[in-house]
Amino acid sequence: MSMIDGLPPLRSVIAEHGLSARKSLGQNFLLDLNLTAKIARQAGDLSACDVLEIGPGPGGLTRGLLAEGARRVLAVEKDSRCLPALAQIADAYPGRLEVLNADALEIDPMAHLTPPVRVVANLPYNVGTELLVRWLTPAFWPPFWQSLTLMFQREVAERIVAPPGGKSYGRLAILAQWRAEARIVMDLPPEAFTPAPKVRSAVVHLTARPEPLHPADPKVLSRVVATAFNQRRKMLRASLRGLAPDIEEHLRRAGIAPTDRAEQVPIEGFCALARALAEA
């Protein structure tokens, strides 16, 4: 793709700007532009969208997004060493790339974006889950984003898309699937990154549901789910005892056997329980 965008290969960019990877910033770079273009395509047609990218680093995915036709990209990067490389990309795509040298946890991206917005990122692992949880729990729904196309460690990706009944099913699965449709769209071996991490990675694509899957107050639901999975091996009548004195009654009203364990209960059951508790 260096032929397509006329920019130097990423290895040269890294050498030229001295971008040795820093573990503290979760830096595992993607240097294959065919691969970054493929990740960009998982987000669908971006020609009418602004894209929020967190952690562009030397810009491999940024170049993929722009070459694949994103209307505009806002790239938020904490490491100021990456700015000259990103400025070169901005020059190659006039008016289409804005770079913010900031911590993604500290900014309001909507001050810089025009809807519709999609988020695409090879996230720093140390803040990836925190950002996902924030994007899934805004004050109002639907959120600022139409879809999220995000790289995670494979184990985290599995926890996001997990169905009930297994070890991966928990708070993250319920939070994600209650408000979004989530699926794994790509699987990447450690060697796809420089330096190679210890574990496999996967890209998860989440599309915001117009309405949550079943009605429930988000705060009550979140408390019920957190309490249930805090002691996931216990029966719900024991693990949820602190939520209400007559918890067995509430569980039955929600169609849940009090002897069930948290991982056996589908999202619909947790929503019904949250409604029963809220009514009480």
Ligand code: SAM
């Ligand atoms: N997107 C690039 C790629 O695919 O090659 C780099 C991905 S690397 C896994 C994560 C990037 O996020 C790094 O460039 C790192 O400096 C940046 N980063 C880490 N913490 C950040 C934060 N809190 N806010 C913004 N960027 C951050």
